[in-house]
Amino acid sequence: MSSLILVTLTGIGLGALYFLVASGLSLIYGLMHVLNFAHGAFLTFGAFIGWEVARRLDSESWWVFALSILVGGVVGAAVASLTELALIRPLYDRHIEQVLVTVGLALAAVALFEGIWGADPIYIAGPAWLKQTTDVFGASIPNTYWVLMGAATALLVSLVFFLRYTRYGIIIRAGVENRPMVTALGIDVRRAFTVVFAIGGSAAGVGGVLAAHYTGYVSPHLGSTLLIFAFIVTVIGGVGSLTGAAVASVLVAVLQQFANYYLNGTGDFIVVILLAAVLLVRPAGLIGRRA
Amino acid sequence: MSDGTTDGSILTVQNLSASINGQQVVEDVSLSVPATGITAVLGRNGVGKTSTLRAILGLISRSGEIRLAGERIDGLRTHRIVQSGVGYVPEDREVFARLTVAENLALAERQREPARELVNELFPDLVQRRNQMAGTLSGGQQQMLSVARALINDNRILLVDEPTKGLAPKIVADVTIALRRAAEKVPILLVEQNLEVVRQLAGDAIVISGGRVVHTGRAVEFLDDEALIKRLLGVYAEAPAGNGSEESA
Amino acid sequence: MTEASHGSGRSTLRRAAPLVAGGACVALLATLPLLNIRVPGILPTATYQPGTLALLSLAMIFAGLALSYNMLLGTAGMLSFGHALYFGAGAYGLGIVLENLSVPLWPGILIALVGGLVIALVTGAVSIRVTGIPFAMVTLAFAQGGSVLVRRNAAVTGGDEGLSLNTDHVPDFFLGVINTRNMYWLTLAILVFVYLVALWIDRSRLGHLSRASRENDLRLQVLGLRPAYAKLITFAAAGLCASLMGVVYVLLQSGTTPTAVSADLTITILVMVVLGGVGFRWGAIVGGVLYTLLDQRLTVLAGSDVIASLPDVLRVPLSQPLFILGVLFILVVMFLPGGIAGTVDAWWRRRRGRARATSLRALDAESAGAPDIAQEARP
Numbered sequence: 001m002s003s004l005i006l007v008t009l010t011g012i013g014l015g016a017l018y019f020l021v022a023s024g025l026s027l028i029y030g031l032m033h034v035l036n037f038a039h040g041a042f043l044t045f046g047a048f049i050g051w052e053v054a055r056r057l058d059s060e061s062w063w064v065f066a067l068s069i070l071v072g073g074v075v076g077a078a079v080a081s082l083t084e085l086a087l088i089r090p091l092y093d094r095h096i097e098q099v100l101v102t103v104g105l106a107l108a109a110v111a112l113f114e115g116i117w118g119a120d121p122i123y124i125a126g127p128a129w130l131k132q133t134t135d136v137f138g139a140s141i142p143n144t145y146w147v148l149m150g151a152a153t154a155l156l157v158s159l160v161f162f163l164r165y166t167r168y169g170i171i172i173r174a175g176v177e178n179r180p181m182v183t184a185l186g187i188d189v190r191r192a193f194t195v196v197f198a199i200g201g202s203a204a205g206v207g208g209v210l211a212a213h214y215t216g217y218v219s220p221h222l223g224s225t226l227l228i229f230a231f232i233v234t235v236i237g238g239v240g241s242l243t244g245a246a247v248a249s250v251l252v253a254v255l256q257q258f259a260n261y262y263l264n265g266t267g268d269f270i271v272v273i274l275l276a277a278v279l280l281v282r283p284a285g286l287i288g289r290r291a
Numbered sequence: 292m293s294d295g296t297t298d299g300s301i302l303t304v305q306n307l308s309a310s311i312n313g314q315q316v317v318e319d320v321s322l323s324v325p326a327t328g329i330t331a332v333l334g335r336n337g338v339g340k341t342s343t344l345r346a347i348l349g350l351i352s353r354s355g356e357i358r359l360a361g362e363r364i365d366g367l368r369t370h371r372i373v374q375s376g377v378g379y380v381p382e383d384r385e386v387f388a389r390l391t392v393a394e395n396l397a398l399a400e401r402q403r404e405p406a407r408e409l410v411n412e413l414f415p416d417l418v419q420r421r422n423q424m425a426g427t428l429s430g431g432q433q434q435m436l437s438v439a440r441a442l443i444n445d446n447r448i449l450l451v452d453e454p455t456k457g458l459a460p461k462i463v464a465d466v467t468i469a470l471r472r473a474a475e476k477v478p479i480l481l482v483e484q485n486l487e488v489v490r491q492l493a494g495d496a497i498v499i500s501g502g503r504v505v506h507t508g509r510a511v512e513f514l515d516d517e518a519l520i521k522r523l524l525g526v527y528a529e530a531p532a533g534n535g536s537e538e539s540a
Numbered sequence: 541m542t543e544a545s546h547g548s549g550r551s552t553l554r555r556a557a558p559l560v561a562g563g564a565c566v567a568l569l570a571t572l573p574l575l576n577i578r579v580p581g582i583l584p585t586a587t588y589q590p591g592t593l594a595l596l597s598l599a600m601i602f603a604g605l606a607l608s609y610n611m612l613l614g615t616a617g618m619l620s621f622g623h624a625l626y627f628g629a630g631a632y633g634l635g636i637v638l639e640n641l642s643v644p645l646w647p648g649i650l651i652a653l654v655g656g657l658v659i660a661l662v663t664g665a666v667s668i669r670v671t672g673i674p675f676a677m678v679t680l681a682f683a684q685g686g687s688v689l690v691r692r693n694a695a696v697t698g699g700d701e702g703l704s705l706n707t708d709h710v711p712d713f714f715l716g717v718i719n720t721r722n723m724y725w726l727t728l729a730i731l732v733f734v735y736l737v738a739l740w741i742d743r744s745r746l747g748h749l750s751r752a753s754r755e756n757d758l759r760l761q762v763l764g765l766r767p768a769y770a771k772l773i774t775f776a777a778a779g780l781c782a783s784l785m786g787v788v789y790v791l792l793q794s795g796t797t798p799t800a801v802s803a804d805l806t807i808t809i810l811v812m813v814v815l816g817g818v819g820f821r822w823g824a825i826v827g828g829v830l831y832t833l834l835d836q837r838l839t840v841l842a843g844s845d846v847i848a849s850l851p852d853v854l855r856v857p858l859s860q861p862l863f864i865l866g867v868l869f870i871l872v873v874m875f876l877p878g879g880i881a882g883t884v885d886a887w888w889r890r891r892r893g894r895a896r897a898t899s900l901r902a903l904d905a906e907s908a909g910a911p912d913i914a915q916e917a918r919p
Contacts, residue, residue: 029673035673035676090874091873091874094877097877099619099673100814100873101873101874103807104869104873105866106807107811107862107865107866107869108863110862111857111860111861111862111863112863114860115856115863116856170397171398173389173390174387177387177388177389177390178385178387181387183350183368183370184369184373184381185379185398188370189370224803231677232677235674266692268684268688269689269692272681272682273685275677276681280666280669
């Protein structure tokens with residue numbers, strides 16, 4: 001029983017991490033039809049800068065931890081906006097080239113990170129509580145999972161609020177549905193593109209800092225491994241659908257944990273099969289709209 | 292506001308050509324829309340009427356000169372063209388299904404003081420359904436919403452594409468009334484296959500065939516000329532649509 | 541001579557010219573190991589020495605790999621993110637067969653190729669049911685699956701450490717540094733073969749069908765043709781050629797590592813093809829060769845004194861060859877989407893008064909019209 005709880009709760013916690021990364025990807029793809037391969041680089045960059053800030057101060061303190069998260073989010077937003085303005089916007093409506101440009105950026109970024117910080121993982125310190133566990137009905141849940149769940153929930157709530165009650169939110173929701181009509185109403189969607197990239201980058205940056213604490217290290221490849229899962233979640237959940245991304249994140253992560261625990265470590269493999277299966281049966285994703 | 296029109300036209304189009312995915316859909320169309328009243332664009336299915344409107348807006352790739360009140364707008368992006376005062380009511384309405392009625396309208400609002408009274412007066416049904424998801428509205432209600440979106444701003448011209456398509460006769464009548472009211476304020480370029488509606492509303496008529504303009508003149512004169520109608524519009528024009536047979540041939 | 545035969549004489553000449561040029565290139569390349577040519581700064585040694593021959597062989601392997609990818613992306617318009625899977629299947633296939641079965645080399649190669657073909661057919665059949673970005677995702681998923689399989693089954697594949705080639709049954713002809721030039725000639729022969737396959741795919745009815753299906757699958761089906769069939773054949777052929785290059789690779793390197801099935805490798809191939817010019821066979825070759833040489837030279841350059849003496853701001857990025865390549869890739873995509881071959885071709889055609897959309901832009905137009913994930917087609 002306690003192992004069931006362990007697997008489920010850690011699955012939800014991992015799903016929270018996936019959601020942090022996938023929410024931005026989903027919005028970006030839904031609105032702009034760009035599969036952002038550089039999203040992992042935003043994550044990694046946020047993680048590194050957050051870590052750099054934390055290690056110069058007292059990395060065991062909660063305030064510094066919170067600061068590093070804030071820094072990660074801001075840095076992620078900045079780098080993402082810059083990417084959109086400099087690389088994506090000039091290629092307006094050339095989606096394949098936009099995807100390729102993000103591929104090139106990812107390649108260059110990871111190499112740059114290796115140059116600056118070295119290729120090896122760097123083990124990081126954080127508040128002592130994060131390294132401890134909490135007992136839930138006999139299962140020992142590492143506390144990083146709670147932080148992940150909290151962050152993801154906060155993100156989901158703020159995103160829902162943003163999408164429902166702000167003008168940019170309405171523009172984005174409409175744009176995901178029918179972009180040409182939004183321009184035909186006199187709205188410059190390109191600004192919404194930058195906003196969406198900034199939001200995605202910010203969530204990725206926060207996800208990066210938390211992922212670093214979750215795995216225990218930062219490395220130039222932190223983002224790339226997570227990115228694949230974020231892609232999978234985005235597609236399964238239906239692009240442009242926030243609730244879809246949330247549900248799919250948890251679904252995929254829990255499935256992965258179950259497979260890893262009960263099926264002898266085949267979690268990664270099962271997820272891949274799931275993606276292929278979903279795409280073939282329902283190209284729109286499980287939750288998203290029908291193609 | 293100063294009109295800037297030289298010959299009483301609010302919109303002039305010269306040598307407009309447009310293509311979709313490499314396929315030419317509009318070929319050397321030239322027309323001018325008077326600054327008052329409703330000008331109808333007629334033609335069989337697929338001749339390029341919708342494409343002409345979309346080309347004016349820059350939604351498809353096109354070349355040619357387009358002037359709004361004398362000023363060239365063909366070099367502008369779509370949203371800028373619309374911001375210059377071109378309202379658009381697209382074929383198939385294209386309301387945002389997952390937004391509420393109120394959100395659909397709010398999205399369209401460009402001015403500090405949108406024309407809410409006019410819209411509320413013309414479409415009381417929509418006022419009642421402010422918080423209803425646009426996707427759950429009936430076809431007629433969606434059409435009203437689509438028209439309302441264009442009327443919420445003080446536009447200088449409206450491009451309206453087949454607003455009565457697929458609607459029941461009662462709703463067709465409602466839409467006709469709404470358009471007539473709208474035309475009191477703003478000139479309209481109306482693509483329409485329902486000739487009865489055209490007869491009730493249009494001043495001038497432009498006929499398109501094979502992506503080109505083949506006839507211009509007063510609408511009523513054109514509609515009275517049965518031989519001309521048959522030649523340019525084909526067999527379907529026989530039944531004055533309005534007695535149930537909405538689906539065009 | 542009459543007008544007609546004059547005209548046909550001209551066009552025969554024009555058609556024969558690339559053939560002659562190609563034949564001359566192959567002949568030149570074949571004789572390189574016998575010549576003493578030095579290209580300082582690019583080739584590490586003289587052309588008859590094993591150092592250069594190994595590098596050139598590697599370049600040709602990647603050229604062949606790029607060619608096989610171009611069949612997918614350039615000819616059939618399929619953006620695959622999982623092409624490395626088939627390359628790895630060939631490399632690991634041969635490695636595993638030689639390690640565990642006592643078969644001579646040539647049957648071993650055959651087994652590996654059949655394995656690669658089967659994998660390509662199965663994954664291809666599943667993947668072509670979707671197009672565009674969903675297709676890219678499915679292929680990525682399959683390649684990821686393959687990568688995971690390789691990493692996890694260390695007993696068979698050597699896991700993260702990689703697999704070294706069991707040379708018990710490999711004829712001496714190919715073994716040893718001395719015989720690098722035999723590997724070179726083998727690689728050259730295989731490259732020529734892959735080129736001919738690419739040529740056949742492009743020119744045949746299959747190629748026409750693939751190209752036409754990019755525009756409108758539905759129209760083709762209505763005409764009674766089966767574009768899915770063409771796509772699958774193209775996919776399988778591309779996969780088989782990739783497996784072939786994988787086989788040569790494991791022979792040349794005497795082993796392989798999990799990077800052979802990684803997403804990184806597929807990205808690398810994509811970079812090669814785009815740099816060289818999507819849709820051009822010779823572009824793919826140029827891209828493969830250029831990338832390999834650049835990678836090698838940049839690595840050397842990165843470790844050089846020139847770079848070491850630069851201020852940190854410049855030294856750090858420039859000491860990373862992948863950074864330079866990534867930036868170069870971005871620049872090419874943004875400003876020269878035709879790649880090298882596309883740019884040259886456009887210049888050539890402009891001189892002759894003809895225009896042509898680059899293959900990448902054509903892909904954009906197609907994907908704009910095609911149904912997307914969760915979107916209805918917009919007119």
